[in-house]
Amino acid sequence: MQDFRYLYDVSTLSLNREACTGCGMCEIVCPHGVFKVDKKKAGVIDKNGCMECGACAKNCPAEAINVTPGVGCAAYIIQTWIIGKNGNSRGIAKCY
Amino acid sequence: MEDNCCSNNDKKEFFGSVSHLKPFASTPVMQNKKEEAACCGSPPGPEYSRFARPGYEICGFVEDFMDTAAGPVPKIRTQLSMADHAMSVSARFGIGRDSYGIAPGIYCTGTPAADSPVLVTANYKLTFDALRMELSSVDAWILVLDTRGINVWCAAGKSLFSTEEVVKRVKTSGLDKIVSHRELILPQLSATGVSAIDVKKRSGFKVVWGPIRANDIKTFIDAGMKADESMRRVTFTVSERLVLIPVELSFLVKPTFLILLGIFLLSGIGTEIFSLKDAWSRGVMAAFAYAAGIFSGAIVVPAILQWLPGKAFSVKGAVTGIIAAFFIVMTLKGVANTWELTALFLCTTAVSSYLGMNFTGSTPYTSPSGVEKEMRKAIPVQALAGFASIVLWIGAAFIR
Numbered sequence: 001m002q003d004f005r006y007l008y009d010v011s012t013l014s015l016n017r018e019a020c021t022g023c024g025m026c027e028i029v030c031p032h033g034v035f036k037v038d039k040k041k042a043g044v045i046d047k048n049g050c051m052e053c054g055a056c057a058k059n060c061p062a063e064a065i066n067v068t069p070g071v072g073c074a075a076y077i078i079q080t081w082i083i084g085k086n087g088n089s090r091g092i093a094k095c096y
Numbered sequence: 097m098e099d100n101c102c103s104n105n106d107k108k109e110f111f112g113s114v115s116h117l118k119p120f121a122s123t124p125v126m127q128n129k130k131e132e133a134a135c136c137g138s139p140p141g142p143e144y145s146r147f148a149r150p151g152y153e154i155c156g157f158v159e160d161f162m163d164t165a166a167g168p169v170p171k172i173r174t175q176l177s178m179a180d181h182a183m184s185v186s187a188r189f190g191i192g193r194d195s196y197g198i199a200p201g202i203y204c205t206g207t208p209a210a211d212s213p214v215l216v217t218a219n220y221k222l223t224f225d226a227l228r229m230e231l232s233s234v235d236a237w238i239l240v241l242d243t244r245g246i247n248v249w250c251a252a253g254k255s256l257f258s259t260e261e262v263v264k265r266v267k268t269s270g271l272d273k274i275v276s277h278r279e280l281i282l283p284q285l286s287a288t289g290v291s292a293i294d295v296k297k298r299s300g301f302k303v304v305w306g307p308i309r310a311n312d313i314k315t316f317i318d319a320g321m322k323a324d325e326s327m328r329r330v331t332f333t334v335s336e337r338l339v340l341i342p343v344e345l346s347f348l349v350k351p352t353f354l355i356l357l358g359i360f361l362l363s364g365i366g367t368e369i370f371s372l373k374d375a376w377s378r379g380v381m382a383a384f385a386y387a388a389g390i391f392s393g394a395i396v397v398p399a400i401l402q403w404l405p406g407k408a409f410s411v412k413g414a415v416t417g418i419i420a421a422f423f424i425v426m427t428l429k430g431v432a433n434t435w436e437l438t439a440l441f442l443c444t445t446a447v448s449s450y451l452g453m454n455f456t457g458s459t460p461y462t463s464p465s466g467v468e469k470e471m472r473k474a475i476p477v478q479a480l481a482g483f484a485s486i487v488l489w490i491g492a493a494f495i496r
Contacts, residue, residue, distance in 0.1 A: 072464045
């Protein structure tokens with residue numbers, strides 16, 4: 001996916017290395033190779049590759065990862081602007 | 097009932113093709129009633145399968161049923177029928193796509209035993225087909241979740257392919273009676289919606305993260321449930337992008353009717369207040385510019401995505417849009433004046449940029465923070481270009 005790079009310095013991803021137990025789950029679930037475990041600690045090696053899918057945070061047993069997950073879809077975001085985020089949680093906004 | 101139903105075509109496939117039937121006249125019963133039969137049209141279909149139950153229909157992809165401690169489990173075909181292919185194509189064009197699901201629960205391939213692996217998947221038929229195609233010669237249990245007919249990744253993003261649903265489906269399907277182990281293979285992309293730790297806590301089943309793509313599943317199982325790095329990374333190849341174009345276009349059909357109506361109405365405004373002749377002659381030009389914007393934004397951008405300059409999709413769309421707009425201007429140079437040509441140029445570029453930006457929703461790498469950032473900058477520019485285009489287009493009718 002090195003040919004496909006999106007905007008830099010936008011991801012909300014953060015990793016608390018102190019809390020990390022080095023289990024490696026983030027490295028497994030991330031579809032973009034954002035994490036790498038080295039010496040029993042995960043590190044963010046490609047933050048700009050992060051698409052904020054939230055898989056890592058959802059599966060971190062130490063709750064050491066923070067990210068605001070969401071869908072990177074213009075049509076969906078326009079709908080959240082119009083009907084609000086609550087509308088979306090009720091499934092009104094469509095994401096195809 | 098609808099969740100046990102498939103199309104009639106599927107049913108026909110299941111009951112065998114017509115050529116396998118005995119010749120109609122040789123059936124003894126029919127011979128006695130020859131006259132009646134002759135006026136009743138085509139020969140009768142085959143007998144109902146022994147698996148038929150009142151009120152249910154057997155799906156075309158089911159070839160048999162296997163008896164298990166949790167009741168009969170449908171054994172599925174690992175080859176797609178013509179009907180499956182036809183339905184896949186129509187779903188890709190947005191036809192029947194919103195109701196393209198199969199009944200959730202346990203299925204199997206080959207002749208699985210109590211120690212065979214359990215693959216968990218979504219109940220979008222395209223997803224299910226992609227998986228079963230890869231399972232010829234694999235003995236496995238397949239636990240299909242109710243993701244409301246949505247693919248794995250999108251369903252995980254919507255919390256439909258969720259911890260909740262995995263736990264619930266494990267319980268309701270009686271999986272613990274069917275298998276002796278306590279392990280589920282989940283597609284990696286479902287990790288957005290499923291917490292492996294919580295599934296273990298609540299169902300007793302351990303989650304093993306399988307590969308992203310179904311075509312790696314065999315290698316993954318053969319390697320002892322190990323995925324190499326390439327299996328863990330999403331890709332966005334030309335063919336993966338091209339299949340998305342028809343559905344992108346299908347979303348444009350409805351708005352396009354309204355836009356064309358608007359184009360013809362605006363094109364008729366002029367010194368005679370409204371001229372039908374102008375509505376047509378100028379309307380065709382504007383419709384042409386709009387179509388060029390669709391072509392460059394919704395077809396060219398996805399097709400040559402990585403070679404287009406810029407990271408923002410609105411920029412990529414604007415680049416292809418400017419090139420398309422240039423062709424429009426060259427083509428219409430003799431028939432439209434400068435004001436009109438400027439309006440058409442802006443129209444094609446704005447439409448293309450907007451549609452290019454919309455393609456973010458179909459990619460596997462755009463982050464919501466990035467899309468929102470790009471939109472806050474791009475939408476005002478697109479709107480301004482669109483507005484200027486309309487003003488110039490109407491104004492031109494008064495100066496020409």
